[in-house]
Amino acid sequence: MKRLIGNKNAHECIQRNGKYWTFKTNEKPEVEVNIEGQTKLIKPEEVSAQILMKLKQSVENVVRKPIKSIVLTVPAYFDEDQKKATIKAAEIAGLHVSELISEPSAAAYAYGFDQHKFSDTNLLVFDLGGGTLDVVIVKIKDGIFNVVAIGGDTLLGGRDFDNALMDYFVDIIEKKYKKKISENVKVMQKLLKECIDLKHMLTATEDAK
Ligand SMILES: Nc1ncnc2c1ncn2[C@@H]1O[C@H](COP(=O)(O)OP(=O)(O)OP(=O)(O)O)[C@@H](O)[C@H]1O
Ligand SMILES: [Mg+2]
Structure with missing residues (x-):
C-alpha cells in the first residue's frame, strides 16, 4: 500500500510489481477487497486506515486509554501528495495527526540519538524495509533532526x-x-x-x- 498511496505514478508501480500481489488493483489505483462476501473497490488510503485502526486498537488494549492523536512517520522521499494521502488514512481511522516526521528521524529517535551527547552529529541511516530502501544523512543539533541528504530506491525492499x-x-x-x-x-x-x-x-x- 505504501508504494501506491498518493503515488502519481501508481500505474508504473503496478506494472512492475502487480504480478506478485495477491490482491487485484486497477489504474486509479483502487484495491479489490472482499467485505462480508461483497467485492468492493477501495483506495489505498482506506486500506491503510484499516491497518491504523487495528494498531490503534492494539495500543488501546495495552495502555487502556483512548488514542486520539498520533505522530505519523512517512519515508523521507514522500512528496506532498503521498504525505496528504497518508494523513487522509489517519483521518479515516479517526486519528488526529499532531506531527508528521520522516522515517529515518523516527529511527534516530528509536536509537536514542536525540540525547544531548549526539549533538552536532551527522548520522547515516540505512533503512532496508519491506518495500523501500532509504539511505539518509540526518544532522543532529540539540536533539533536533534535520534530514540533509536522501538516497535509496523506492522500489527495493x-x-x-x-x-x-x-x-x-x-x-x-x-x-x-x-x-x-x-x-x-x-x-x-x-x-x-x-x-x-x-x-x-x-x-x-x-x-x-
Ligand atoms: N531475519 C531476517 N532476515 C532477512 N530479512 C528479514 C529478517 N527479518 C525481517 N526481514 C525482512 O525485513 C522486511 C521488513 O523490514 P521492516 O520492518 O524494516 O519494514 P517496514 O518498515 O515495514 O517496511 P518499509 O519501511 O519498506 O515500509 C521484510 O521484508 C522482512 O521479510
Ligand atoms: Mg520502514
Whole structure:
C-alpha cells in the first residue's frame, strides 16, 4: 500500500510489481477487497486506515486509554501528495495527526540519538524495509533532526527478495508437477510465506530447506 498511496505514478508501480500481489488493483489505483462476501473497490488510503485502526486498537488494549492523536512517520522521499494521502488514512481511522516526521528521524529517535551527547552529529541511516530502501544523512543539533541528504530506491525492499525466491520456486514447481500455479492466489500466498521464512532462515544459516 505504501508504494501506491498518493503515488502519481501508481500505474508504473503496478506494472512492475502487480504480478506478485495477491490482491487485484486497477489504474486509479483502487484495491479489490472482499467485505462480508461483497467485492468492493477501495483506495489505498482506506486500506491503510484499516491497518491504523487495528494498531490503534492494539495500543488501546495495552495502555487502556483512548488514542486520539498520533505522530505519523512517512519515508523521507514522500512528496506532498503521498504525505496528504497518508494523513487522509489517519483521518479515516479517526486519528488526529499532531506531527508528521520522516522515517529515518523516527529511527534516530528509536536509537536514542536525540540525547544531548549526539549533538552536532551527522548520522547515516540505512533503512532496508519491506518495500523501500532509504539511505539518509540526518544532522543532529540539540536533539533536533534535520534530514540533509536522501538516497535509496523506492522500489527495493525485502519484498523483492521474496519475489526473486518466488520466481525461482514457481519455475521449479511448475516444471516438476506440469501444473500452472502462478494464477492460484491461495497457493501463491502459501509459497510466499514459505519463501519469507526461508529468507529469514538464510540470514542466520548457510543453508535451509
Ligand atoms: N531475519 C531476517 N532476515 C532477512 N530479512 C528479514 C529478517 N527479518 C525481517 N526481514 C525482512 O525485513 C522486511 C521488513 O523490514 P521492516 O520492518 O524494516 O519494514 P517496514 O518498515 O515495514 O517496511 P518499509 O519501511 O519498506 O515500509 C521484510 O521484508 C522482512 O521479510
Ligand atoms: Mg520502514
